[in-house]
Amino acid sequence: MVDPDSDDRLLGAIELMYFTYRAFTSHADKILEKRGLNRVHHRVLYFIGRNPELTVGELVETLAISKQALNAPLRQLTEMNLVCAAADPADRRVKRLSLTKKGKGLEAELTASQMKRLTAAFDAVGADDADIWFRVMAELCGRSGGTGPAPKGSAP
Amino acid sequence: MVDPDSDDRLLGAIELMYFTYRAFTSHADKILEKRGLNRVHHRVLYFIGRNPELTVGELVETLAISKQALNAPLRQLTEMNLVCAAADPADRRVKRLSLTKKGKGLEAELTASQMKRLTAAFDAVGADDADIWFRVMAELCGRSGGTGPAPKGSAP
DNA sequence: CCTATAAGTCAATATGGTTGACCCTGATTC
DNA sequence: GAATCAGGGTCAACCATATTGACTTATAGG
Numbered sequence: 001m002v003d004p005d006s007d008d009r010l011l012g013a014i015e016l017m018y019f020t021y022r023a024f025t026s027h028a029d030k031i032l033e034k035r036g037l038n039r040v041h042h043r044v045l046y047f048i049g050r051n052p053e054l055t056v057g058e059l060v061e062t063l064a065i066s067k068q069a070l071n072a073p074l075r076q077l078t079e080m081n082l083v084c085a086a087a088d089p090a091d092r093r094v095k096r097l098s099l100t101k102k103g104k105g106l107e108a109e110l111t112a113s114q115m116k117r118l119t120a121a122f123d124a125v126g127a128d129d130a131d132i133w134f135r136v137m138a139e140l141c142g143r144s145g146g147t148g149p150a151p152k153g154s155a156p
Numbered sequence: 157m158v159d160p161d162s163d164d165r166l167l168g169a170i171e172l173m174y175f176t177y178r179a180f181t182s183h184a185d186k187i188l189e190k191r192g193l194n195r196v197h198h199r200v201l202y203f204i205g206r207n208p209e210l211t212v213g214e215l216v217e218t219l220a221i222s223k224q225a226l227n228a229p230l231r232q233l234t235e236m237n238l239v240c241a242a243a244d245p246a247d248r249r250v251k252r253l254s255l256t257k258k259g260k261g262l263e264a265e266l267t268a269s270q271m272k273r274l275t276a277a278f279d280a281v282g283a284d285d286a287d288i289w290f291r292v293m294a295e296l297c298g299r300s301g302g303t304g305p306a307p308k309g310s311a312p
Numbered sequence: 313c314c315t316a317t318a319a320g321t322c323a324a325t326a327t328g329g330t331t332g333a334c335c336c337t338g339a340t341t342c
Numbered sequence: 343g344a345a346t347c348a349g350g351g352t353c354a355a356c357c358a359t360a361t362t363g364a365c366t367t368a369t370a371g372g
Contacts, residue, residue: 005278005286010271016290017270020297021177040328056350069329071351093338093349114173115166121295122161129288130161132281134172136289139277141176196359212319225360227320249318249369317370326361333353340347 027113035080035106040065040073042110045099048083049107052098055088059097082106183269191236191262196221196229198266201255204239205263208254211244215253238262 032042040063047062048054056074060067074097077083082103088094099107122130188198196219203218204210212230216223230253233239238259244250255263278286 005271005275007271010274011267013274013290013293014267014270016293016297017177017180020293021173023298024173024296038328057348066330067350068331068352072328075351087338091339091349095350111167111170114170115161115163117296118166118169119161121292124295125288125292129292132285132288133292134169136277136281136285137169137172137176139280140180140273141172142179194359213317222361223319224321224362228359231320243369247318247370251319313372315370315372317368319367319369321366322364324362327359328357329359330355330357332355335352336350338347338349340345342343342345 024114024117027117028110031110031113037076038073040069041077044070044073044077045082045103045107045110048097049099049104053096054098055094055096056085057094077103180270180273183273184266187262187266187269193232194229196225197233200226200229200233201238201259201263201266204253205255205260209252210254211250211252212241213250233259 028042029039032038043063044059047059051058054062056067056070059074060070063070074083078085080102081100083097084100084103085095085097088096122133125133184198185195188194199219200215203215207214210218212223212226215230216226219226230239234241236258237256239253240256240259241251241253244252278289281289
């Protein structure tokens with residue numbers, strides 16, 4: 001069990017990463033699809049949820065897409081009453097984006113399935129092993145820091 | 157440290173999954189890009205590498221794309237001398253695909269960067285914690301079985 | 313000989329992204 | 343107060359990647 005890092009073992013780890021990520025995102029994708037939404041919508045919801053009062057320009061920069069590419073999905077989301085946009089009182093050119101109640105609901109629904117999967121796994125292996133998982137993932141992640149709250153909302 | 161699965165902690169886990177996956181695949185993507193290749197090429201290389209003598213039809217089915225979508229990338233790969241195709245002696249309609257020496261080299265290069273990242277993390281945390289990581293990931297993956305070799309080559 | 317199958321190809325279409333140019337509105341500055 | 347700048351929205355052209363459908367070619371096999 002404590003053998004070194006054989007190639008087979010590492011190959012297994014690569015596949016495990018792939019499949020776990022897939023399993024992790026597939027349910028959210030299905031929920032989105034049912035509403036005619038895609039990952040851009042998801043990312044928009046996510047970022048606005050984590051950073052309320054975000055501006056359109058900041059969102060464009062964060063998502064690293066063009067404003068034309070953002071425009072349509074964002075408009076859909078506001079039309080679906082998931083996101084609301086209000087002019088900044090200090091500078092009425094800028095739009096401050098935030099989630100509506102409905103938007104928060106959907107965003108919560110999306111992360112809920114992932115949380116459920118996580119808690120199931122963590123409960124199955126126990127709290128100590130869960131802590132270790134966090135440490136290994138942090139190492140794998142590069143920024144080997146702890147569970148630090150991440151730059152300022154950046155996934156999914 | 158052994159507190160329950162708080163939402164903040166779970167949110168952290170979600171971001172960790174996302175960023176780790178990104179970090180995990182980004183280097184391979186860069187290598188591919190330098191050669192004008194993309195993820196389809198990567199997946200083709202991967203599957204042929206894991207399942208030599210694969211046929212075109214099987215590859216289409218495995219990748220779950222249309223044969224038209226596969227055709228161009230596959231042709232490029234054979235023209236670049238990374239994949240070789242030979243008629244099956246028993247049934248000359250079917251093409252048996254396998255990696256050339258060059259193809260194996262590229263495929264190895266692609267997984268090498270991921271293996272390097274894995275071994276670095278596993279070495280940093282120790283063999284016991286690495287074992288635990290495998291167990292937790294297997295749980296998260298759904299098929300909570302062990303490190304089982306996966307259906308028959310299925311990532312990336 | 314005739315038919316079914318593996319593979320390759322052409323064409324039309326959809327999606328989702330890009331860049332460039334331009335407009336509107338509200339700040340800022342002289 | 344007029345000129346200019348910045349945030350945001352929109353139109354158009356274009357590109358990449360995928361799809362489906364219809365067809366061809368070559369081979370297998372009753």
